[in-house]
Amino acid sequence: SDAGSQKERVVTEQEWLQKWEMGNIGFHKEQRHPLLQKYLDVLLNGRSGLRIFFPLCGKAVEMKWLADLGHSVVGVEFSEQALKDFFSEHSLPYFEEPVPEISGGKMFQSTSGNISLYCCSIYDLSSSIVGKFDGVWDRGALVAVNPSDRQRYASLMINLMEKNSSYLLVTVSYDPNKHKGPPFYVPESEIKSLFG
Ligand code: SAH
Secondary structure, three states: OOOHHHHHOOOOHHHHHHHHHHOOOOOOOOOOOHHHHHHHHHHHOOOOOOEEEEOOOOOOOHHHHHHHOOOEEEEEEOOHHHHHHHHHHOOOOEEEEEOOOOOOOEEEEEOOOOEEEEEOOHHHOOHHHHOOEEEEEEEOOOOOOOHHHHHHHHHHHHHOEEEEEEEEEEOOOOOOOOOOOOOOOOOHHHHHHHHO
């Protein structure tokens, strides 16, 4: 159960942007993820009006769903196209503003104020920019991170979590020697060592 040849693989920002440009986004699903529906109660843990973080958000439809349930959603994604598509596909009016702490960074926010999507690399974020979160929905995020960046990603996520927050993580179980991904293979032992 080691990640074998995947360890050295890197998907660059340019490659991700190209996928969005070419419409090569098989990872995007129009239906809400069944595991989020199944485990929503675990994420909420009886609480309402949470701040929920979507790392590497793409145009995930679950962001609209959780916002409609009364939560405040923050996402990060380096494709501007993905973020604009999200708002237009849900007919949500939004505005755009620069993020002074991040060079070239922008934030797209629904005019109702409950969905804020940062257009930058996740590694540009910190709790002083986005605050801390009560919940995290990590689907297609840790498994999309380059294996060499996993430690950095996990430390950042831990830093962005409030004390009592819940983190729902979706990974994919397969034989990494037979498939090169994506998504990357993240063995359970590594999840334990990353997040404790
Ligand atoms: N979570 C989404 C998208 C998964 S695909 C979903 O469930 O549909 C991973 C996304 O992360 C891609 O849209 C890619 O452009 C984005 N991405 C990859 N690395 C990133 C990084 N370092 N910072 C911000 N976005 C990134």
